[in-house]
Amino acid sequence: MIDAATERSTEGPANGAEIDVEVGADRTVRVHLAGRWHLGDGLPSTRLVEQALRASHPPCAVSFEAARLVSWDSSMLLVLRRIDRLCRGLGVPVTVERLPVDARRLLALADAVPEQPGGRTAATRPPWLVRVGETVAAGWDSTRESIGFLGETTLAFARLLTRRAVFRARDLAVVVQETAGRRRSAS
16 A cells, blocks of 8 residues: 555566565565566666665665566566665665565575675686687697598598408498588587
8 A cells, every 4th residue: 555655666668577666654665576577588777776775764674575476587586686785785674575485595595605705707708819729720620630531531432442442332331421420510
């Protein structure tokens, strides 16, 4: 229920994830989560929550409501963690009891195992000269293998034509097929 002293605003796409912020007369911020939360659709802005937290009269608590939540994935957890970090930084307590059970469980797990310094390594892209060198080396290896295959096949055909082949023509066809198949799967 919203009374005259309650402010309410909504942010989010019409069919996707929605964040609805309600500030009660008791200075409690209620964050209503609604819609379909899917990481592929992007994350909704937490701007309204940030504004409510930084209001002239800071809130005494933040709680979540998920009654209109249709579906969710890790995108909702990312937004919840972002809001939780903001609240912790401002010393505002957060209540998560009205979130889905699985979401509460995952948030508790994330809190139980704090991130270790140096535990997350940023994916670094090698310098361009290293990438060029690796590409040239891979190309050279591939060329060398292709020439070796061509040489072995030519010698096998020569032995077949001069009737010095040690195995039957049908066996040669099987070997050629297997080798070509390995070459295709390695590429």
